[in-house]
Amino acid sequence: MNNFCYYSPTKYVFGKGEENNVGTYLTAYAPKKVLVVYGGQSAEKSGLLGRVRESLKGAGIEFVELGGVKPNPRYELALEGMELSKKEGVDFVLAVGGGSVIDTAKCIAIGVVNEGDVWDTYYAGDGIVTKALPVASILTIAAAGSEGSNGTVITYKGHKFSTGSDALRPVLAILNPELTMTLPAYQTACGVSDIFTHLIERYFTNTPDVSLTDEMCEGLMRNIFKYGKVAVEHPDDYNARAQVMWTGTLAHNDICGCDRDQDWASHQIQHEIGAKYDSAHGAGLATVFPAWAKYVYKHDIPRFVRFATKVMGVDNDVFHPEEVVLEGIARVKAYMSSIGLPTTKEELGVKEEDIPQLANIQCGGFVPLGQKEIMEIYQLMV
Numbered sequence: 157m158n159n160f161c162y163y164s165p166t167k168y169v170f171g172k173g174e175e176n177n178v179g180t181y182l183t184a185y186a187p188k189k190v191l192v193v194y195g196g197q198s199a200e201k202s203g204l205l206g207r208v209r210e211s212l213k214g215a216g217i218e219f220v221e222l223g224g225v226k227p228n229p230r231y232e233l234a235l236e237g238m239e240l241s242k243k244e245g246v247d248f249v250l251a252v253g254g255g256s257v258i259d260t261a262k263c264i265a266i267g268v269v270n271e272g273d274v275w276d277t278y279y280a281g282d283g284i285v286t287k288a289l290p291v292a293s294i295l296t297i298a299a300a301g302s303e304g305s306n307g308t309v310i311t312y313k314g315h316k317f318s319t320g321s322d323a324l325r326p327v328l329a330i331l332n333p334e335l336t337m338t339l340p341a342y343q344t345a346c347g348v349s350d351i352f353t354h355l356i357e358r359y360f361t362n363t364p365d366v367s368l369t370d371e372m373c374e375g376l377m378r379n380i381f382k383y384g385k386v387a388v389e390h391p392d393d394y395n396a397r398a399q400v401m402w403t404g405t406l407a408h409n410d411i412c413g414c415d416r417d418q419d420w421a422s423h424q425i426q427h428e429i430g431a432k433y434d435s436a437h438g439a440g441l442a443t444v445f446p447a448w449a450k451y452v453y454k455h456d457i458p459r460f461v462r463f464a465t466k467v468m469g470v471d472n473d474v475f476h477p478e479e480v481v482l483e484g485i486a487r488v489k490a491y492m493s494s495i496g497l498p499t500t501k502e503e504l505g506v507k508e509e510d511i512p513q514l515a516n517i518q519c520g521g522f523v524p525l526g527q528k529e530i531m532e533i534y535q536l537m538v
Contacts, residue, residue, distance in 0.1 A: 157365050162414040163322050166304045170331045170402065172394075175294045176207050178250070179215030181328055185290055187248035190219040191241050193261045194252040195226070199296070202338065208252055208294065220244050222264075228430050228437070229256040231263070231275050231312035238267035238274070241289075251293040251326075255300020255309075255350075255437075258293045262308035262324045265289035275312050278319040285321035292328035296335045298401040299347030299438060301354055301408025303329035309427070316431035331405065333397035341388050344400075345495040346438025348384030351404040352377060353441040357420045358413035360452075360459065360522045366416045370462075373412045377467045379403050381491060388495045421520035422448050425530060428514045433505050442492035443504045447536035449485045452523040457481060501537035 169181060182190065192208065199205045200223075212219050222237045240246070241264060251261035265288040267274040277283040293303045302308065307320040336344070359373040383399035390396060406412070425448070426440035453460045461477050464470040464484025473480050489499050498504045506514070515530035525533070 157415045158363055158417065160414040162411070164304065164325065164409055164411070165322075166326050166409070167328045168304070168331060168405065169328070170398075172332055172334055174330050174332050175204065175335065176211055178208055178292075178294060178330060179211035179213070179217055181330070182212070182217055182248070182250070182292065183215050185248060185292075185327060187217060187290075189244055189246050190217055190248045190250050191237060191244070191246040191261075191264065192219050192221045192250050192252060193225060193237060193257055193264065194221070194223050195254075195257050196223070198338070199223075199252055204294070204296070204335065205252065208250075219250075220246065225253060225257045225260045227256050228311045228316065228434055229260045229263075229309075231279075231310050234260050234263040234267065234274070234310060237261075237264035241268045247289060249289050249291045251291065252296070254295065254297025255302045258291070258295075258300070258302035258326070259308040259310060261291050261293070262288070262302070263310050265291050265324070266319075275310070275317075279310055279312070279317040280315070283319075285319060285323050288321075288323045291324070291326045292330075293326050294330045294332075294335070295401070297339060297343065297347055298333075298336055298397070298404040299350040301351070301404050303331070304405045304409035306410070311431055314431055316427040318427075329405070331401055333394055333401045336387075336397050336401060337391050337394075339391065341391065342436075342496055344388050344391065345384070345497050346436045347404065348380055348388070348400065348495060349438035349442040349492060349497055351380050351384075351400070351407045353422055353438075353445055354407040355380075355412060356445060357423060358410075358416065358418050359463065360419050360456075361416040362456075362522060363416035369412050369415055374463075374466045376403050376407055376412065380407070381467075385491075385495055417521050419520060419522040421522065421525055424517060424519035425514075425533065428517060429504065429506060432510060432514060435504060439497050440504060442497035443499055443501060443537050444533075446485050446489040446492075446499065447533050449488070450482070450536045451529070451533045453478075453481050453485070455523050460484065501534060504537070506534070506537070
């Protein structure tokens with residue numbers, strides 16, 4: 157087990173109707189003016205934004221709004237938010253939406269209080285964020301886990317980069333599973349894939365003696381597979397939505413990864429795909445992970461056997477461990493297909509001529525990968 161310092165300052169408020177109390181919760185932070193960041197028209201049409209406005213007004217909190225966040229959130233909109241915030245004297249950012257909205261809010265929170273270009277310094281560069289405006293969220297999509305994480309991912313000029321710092325952990329996350337019931341099945345499925353892969357990136361580690369967090373990862377993976385499919389097939393099932401939402405938060409606030417080295421190859425490979433084709437993040441991960449697993453499993457067959465037996469329910473066979481491993485990987489792929497996600501590069505829309513460019517990165521903490529290795533992984537996306 158590695159030495160670690162685990163920091164999670166986020167206050168989580170979970171349950172039905174809690175978004176209506178956002179004004180009351182925000183008074184604890186005494187904001188002078190709040191920037192409300194949201195996505196498209198669904199937040200308006202559903203009445204959610206109206207309820208948020210009424211709650212803020214009822215608490216005497218001034219606010220301005222910035223809409224228009226899209227999946228694979230753009231840096232250009234974050235720049236607009238920074239300019240608006242500085243002009244209006246904003247000192248607090250409230251994200252109403254999913255991971256893209258929260259990541260945009262975090263990017264804005266960085267830019268308001270730091271000099272220089274945020275993209276060049278913190279996303280494309282290696283600058284460390286030491287200060288940012290406080291961020292809160294009302295979560296509408298269970299997927300990215302940004303409501304409790306220290307990270308943010310932004311797209312700019314065909315590149316998708318991340319930055320992370322405990323200064324970016326939201327101070328408040330309001331989680332009402334009812335807000336996810338109107339999501340299309342495909343978007344729900346993409347969230348399930350993202351949540352699962354957040355756990356996978358931590359689970360496959362070279363750090364020994366991490367049995368506690370192994371068990372936590374395995375339990376959460378079993379839970380997301382069990383209730384994720386229910387949520388896709390029965391969108392009004394409150395318990396399934398609640399299980400998926402809370403699993404998504406615990407998968408990415410790093411409680412499962414604080415004592416171990418982590419991998420993140422699947423995410424970094426997918427970031428290149430998402431930036432190139434503007435494809436859904438979870439869809440890309442559903443395709444990338446099984447191929448990655450097939451490529452690297454011989455690095456630690458016992459760990460992959462454990463995953464196959466404890467998470468995917470494969471019967472152990474001590475005489476044929478590789479067969480156990482490959483069956484476990486096949487079951488992941490079959491599950492992703494069963495909830496409507498792509499599992500091949502053709503289904504994902506990846507073009508063969510683009511692969512050398514897409515693979516031209518260095519990534520992987522479990523097994524280090526370069527362009528040659530990643531190109532071979534692409535050929536396993538079949």
